[in-house]
Amino acid sequence: MDNNDNDNNENNNNDKSVNKLPFQFVSSWSPDKEQILLEPFNYLIANPGKEIRSKFIDAFDHWLNVPKDKLALITTVVEMLHTASLLIDDVEDNSILRRGVPVAHSIYGIPAAINCANYVYFLALNEIRKFNDPNMYSIYTEELLCLHRGQGMELYWRDTLTCPTESEYIQMVSNKTGGLLRLGVKLMQEASKSKVDEYVNLVNIIGIQFQIRDDYMNLQSEKYADNKGFCEDLTEGKFSFPIIHSINKDLNNRQLINILKQHTTSIDLKHYAVKLMKESGSFEYTLNYLAQVDQHVRDMIHKLGGNPKLESIMDLLNVKA
Template identity: 40%
Template sequence: MSFLNSKSGDDMEEKILLPYTHIKKLPTKEWRRNMKTSFNYWLRVPQDKMEEVVDITEMFYVCTVIEDDILDGTKLRRGVPTAHSTFGLPLTVNSIAHLLLLVLQRCTQLHPKAALIFSEEGLELFRGQGAEVYTRDNFICPTEEDYMTTQAKKLRGIFNLCFRLMQLFSDDKTDYSDFVVKLSMYFQMRGDYCNICNSKALQECSPSTNQNSGDFYDDLTEGKFTLPIIHATKTSKRDAILNILKQKTNDFTLKQYCVSLLEQAGSLQYTRDVLTKLDSELRDEIKKFGGNPPLEAVLDDLLSWRDT
């Protein structure tokens, strides 16, 4: 990553960006990158430009991941201590600002219009992030419509940044923005569902590890109003579920009980139905755009939520 090196030969820049390299080196699922590169099936931009755009987007994504862990008070990411847990809050916060400026610098070098696109999509992401934190910390349950809007902003900032930057070098000027928003919503709701129904995380927990329930339903520990929770507030399980959510518990037994309440309320089935509908709509839209086998393969990989 030569762009992190100091031009003077001093390695201090790499040291102050250790929070970034700490998270960047964690293993990630291949479909994340495949989703971005699959856009090129439509856009047909030169390989070097596509790779640069994907690298810029992934750098921005890691930056938002680091910030997200701070905002949520997360201690572990993929089983490894988070950046702020490892390097401390001051250095990690500084690295976020540093990274944002590095992304801006790379955008200005990429194309005259790229910096404006980055600012527009970055603002959408941080607006969504801010709305989620505000409702969580003030314990305000959003409507399902407001939740959809917030989550779409959070992830469209990543996907649309990639799409729009690539489109700068493409002859295809089709407006894919609605499709990208829907793709973002699907991605986020899938994350909501898998966070609750992650069978692997559940298997790694047990009542004997009651105070350290790992990655099993950590959205509950963070007090997040996700789609299953919002749906459940309209049912007879509302009071019990909201009281558990308010505690921001890390108690395995209590988390397990909350999952059973969500199942009884029909909220998990409702989320499955929403995911199925979104998957179908995305595939229909892909066909309308002339098909995209690489992106369809990514959607196939994402169907793993059905096995949880």
């Protein structure tokens, strides 16, 4: 018997072995299985936030006039990514509350929450396919890379107790918080074939304003305390804008950085940390910074021809002492 006959016999035997297996693999997926995977995601969207990113997209459409079907798809993609990123953020930050309710991973577990968030990232990418535009893929990939770079640096500073400079923090915020706003505007520009660079520059500055405002409110707003817990950034050990200013104002005073190190849940200790920041003028400094950024944004909006919807959003974001 030659080698070919041996090979044929071996292949036939293998085929028979496969046929004797007690199962047959069939590639299938069902709505029920999809629902199981998406439970953490659906739990979070059942408790909606301010949907500020969708409002920004609608406002920028005043200038860009994106076809309605494409605009709806862009809005969906950005909201999917935002919600998925919150699932991950809450795990990485050891958060307790999100929008006034327990975080998703406290109900569904950390593995399911992480898997769900990653799955939604790819579902959003799958939505991008509907544009049939290679540039959309590049925009999506670029901004998701920025998002993770920003988050990675924030985690590094927290976990190594390394206080960044103000400029380092602004760069991180531009990557992390500004990323999804920038993604929305870039996708809109691609859909409308707009070449106005100032739209991206504007949304970059708005992203910085949005995050620093959030930093301030986390430490000063009673409403934020109800939704996320009192001064949650202190428990997280996060180097936020007011905290960075206070620490760098007097590097010889290590009280605040040591409080961050504790990841404290003590209300009394948090009140003391807030007192330290007030004494260093950090909240006043933050408010002045926000006022300057707000004016710069409004000047840019005016130079671009005005935008009533965007100006209304800026009014809502304005923080009064």
